[in-house]
Amino acid sequence: MIFIHSIIHAKHLQFFTLSTMLSLLCFLLSLLFLLLLPCLRPCFSAKGSLKDKKKIDKGTYVVGEEEPPKGLRRELMPRHVAVIMDGNRRWAKQAGLLTSQGYEAGAKRLIEFAELCFKLGINTVSAFAFSTENWGRHKIEVKCLMYLFQRYLKSKIQFFQSKEIRVSVIGNLAKIPESLLGIITEIEDATKSYKKKHLILAIDYSGRFDILRACKSIVKKSEQGLIREEEVDETLLERELQTKCTEFPSPDLLIRTSGEQRISNFFLWQLAYTELFFSPVLWPDFDKDKLLDALDSYQRRERRFGCRV
Amino acid sequence: MDSNQSMRLLSSWIGQIGDLGLNLLWRFIHIVVSLWYIVSGISEAIESYAISLGLNKKYSSIDLEKLRCLAVVVDIEAVQDVAKVVELLQWLTTIGVKQVGLFDSQGLLKKSKDLILETVPGSMLLEEIGKDFSPDGKRIALEFISSSDNKEAVMKAANILLQRYLKSSHPENDQGENFFTESHLNEALGVVGENVHVPDLLLVYGPIRSHLGFPAWRLRYTEIVHMGTLKYMRYGSLLKAIHKFTGVHQNYGT
Numbered sequence: 025m026i027f028i029h030s031i032i033h034a035k036h037l038q039f040f041t042l043s044t045m046l047s048l049l050c051f052l053l054s055l056l057f058l059l060l061l062p063c064l065r066p067c068f069s070a071k072g073s074l075k076d077k078k079k080i081d082k083g084t085y086v087v088g089e090e091e092p093p094k095g096l097r098r099e100l101m102p103r104h105v106a107v108i109m110d111g112n113r114r115w116a117k118q119a120g121l122l123t124s125q126g127y128e129a130g131a132k133r134l135i136e137f138a139e140l141c142f143k144l145g146i147n148t149v150s151a152f153a154f155s156t157e158n159w160g161r162h163k164i165e166v167k168c169l170m171y172l173f174q175r176y177l178k179s180k181i182q183f184f185q186s187k188e189i190r191v192s193v194i195g196n197l198a199k200i201p202e203s204l205l206g207i208i209t210e211i212e213d214a215t216k217s218y219k220k221k222h223l224i225l226a227i228d229y230s231g232r233f234d235i236l237r238a239c240k241s242i243v244k245k246s247e248q249g250l251i252r253e254e255e256v257d258e259t260l261l262e263r264e265l266q267t268k269c270t271e272f273p274s275p276d277l278l279i280r281t282s283g284e285q286r287i288s289n290f291f292l293w294q295l296a297y298t299e300l301f302f303s304p305v306l307w308p309d310f311d312k313d314k315l316l317d318a319l320d321s322y323q324r325r326e327r328r329f330g331c332r333v
Numbered sequence: 334m335d336s337n338q339s340m341r342l343l344s345s346w347i348g349q350i351g352d353l354g355l356n357l358l359w360r361f362i363h364i365v366v367s368l369w370y371i372v373s374g375i376s377e378a379i380e381s382y383a384i385s386l387g388l389n390k391k392y393s394s395i396d397l398e399k400l401r402c403l404a405v406v407v408d409i410e411a412v413q414d415v416a417k418v419v420e421l422l423q424w425l426t427t428i429g430v431k432q433v434g435l436f437d438s439q440g441l442l443k444k445s446k447d448l449i450l451e452t453v454p455g456s457m458l459l460e461e462i463g464k465d466f467s468p469d470g471k472r473i474a475l476e477f478i479s480s481s482d483n484k485e486a487v488m489k490a491a492n493i494l495l496q497r498y499l500k501s502s503h504p505e506n507d508q509g510e511n512f513f514t515e516s517h518l519n520e521a522l523g524v525v526g527e528n529v530h531v532p533d534l535l536l537v538y539g540p541i542r543s544h545l546g547f548p549a550w551r552l553r554y555t556e557i558v559h560m561g562t563l564k565y566m567r568y569g570s571l572l573k574a575i576h577k578f579t580g581v582h583q584n585y586g587t
Contacts (some may be wrong), residue, residue, distance in 0.1 A: 156584025239491045292549040325541040
């Protein structure tokens with residue numbers, strides 16, 4: 025009897041071990057299946073896509089534009105992206121470089137950033153290059169910055185023309201050197217005919233000053249009889265702000281790098297319903313992947329512009 | 334021809350297997366990253382509860398000298414639940430915040446002003462307080478703000494300045510340099526009822542990271558922190574955000 029029991033027990037044990045292994049195998053196969061299923065779909069549709077390619081309407085493909093990476097949808101791309109390029113000095117310090125080299129790296133990054141934005145179908149890119157408060161920095165540093173703007177803008181005129189990028193510079197501009205003013209006028213004139221891609225550089229810009237300047241502009245027009253007092257409203261003031269140079273004055277997305285979480289007097293009026301993306305990365309390190317993260321974050325948000333949906 | 338065809342077929346199979354392998358790897362990385370987010374979310378929640386229970390000594394006493402004025406932006410969907418807003422204000426009173434500006438774009442909180450003032454112990458309207466008054470103990474001064482205090486207020490203030498300018502005797506070439514300064518606009522905003530209390534910290538409760546039309550004129554150097562939805566707000570997260578603010582150093586552009 026004991027022998028029979030032990031045989032039965034052994035058989036049970038064997039059965040139990042076998043069933044456990046089978047369950048484990050089933051679990052692993054299901055997990056593998058779940059992993060494979062999304063992978064297999066493109067493979068099955070791959071054969072079809074070869075035929076479909078011939079049917080693609082060539083009119084929808086725009087030369088020079090990049091297909092948005094997976095996960096991003098072209099129709100949800102922001103029309104206007106603003107950026108506060110913070111962290112150049114810290115980047116230079118961390119890399120053991122001079123501050124001026126940090127600014128150079130930042131300028132280079134801006135060109136790459138803008139180019140990528142335009143390729144992804146974003147119409148307007150605006151960058152906070154120099155604020156009114158920045159005049160409080162060391163004189164030599166400010167001089168270096170002004171020289172960098174001048175040199176970079178001058179060297180990139182042909183580039184902007186070849187890429188058909190319109191460049192506008194906004195800001196007070198009263199204190200900037202004459203030579204830089206000359207380059208700004210030159211580059212604005214050389215690129216003013218381009219419509220699809222617009223790069224706005226804010227130099228000596230203050231959001232509060234922008235609002236006050238708009239008020240003064242309204243005063244001037246009122247004195248000239250162009251507008252009546254009762255016509256002064258939000259729309260009119262908005263048209264007098266320095267962002268009137270673009271079709272999309274209010275940014276859809278603002279990116280600020282280096283971990284600071286404030287707008288620092290940039291586009292105060294214009295940022296009412298802008299998605300704010302604060303990245304801890306320093307500006308010279310804000311590469312394509314970081315931009316895609318920001319765009320991904322933007323596309324996931326449900327913007328209601330203050331209204332109930 | 335046959336060998337060419339079979340070579341092509343073989344290379345296509347190899348290509349497909351390669352693609353499959355890469356996709357598999359990509360999905361695996363996705364799972365790892367998702368698990369990472371889940372784990373960090375859980376640890377954040379645990380940390381928040383630990384802070385709420387006073388287990389983390391770092392947050393037990395916060396120096397609020399830097400935080401003279403705090404503003405809270407609430408999404409309009411969340412505003413319907415006034416109880417949550419009241420709870421938040423009670424937390425802020427406990428922490429020791431003295432002045433809070435409550436903003437929602439549609440002005441629904443303004444309509445619930447009386448209810449909130451009644452329910453939050455020690456609360457009073459900021460506009461009823463004199464300039465020299467400083468709330469002591471567990472008292473908190475509240476300001477209710479909406480979108481009408483943003484662009485509309487600036488427009489009204491600009492109109493006031495315009496009328497003053499046109500009525501004044503000024504030289505022909507004068508472009509209003511002495512009439513349109515920041516201090517003049519501040520004063521005009523006060524006349525239209527927009528008391529320009531500049532917040533040091535702005536907490537945004539809502540699904541999107543936007544200040545939803547908070548008065549732009551006030552936001553020059555305000556630190557903005559997105560806190561997630563009001564429904565899932567946590568005391569620990571609030572304390573952490575305020576504590577983090579007290580450690581922030583601003584250059585103000587210089």
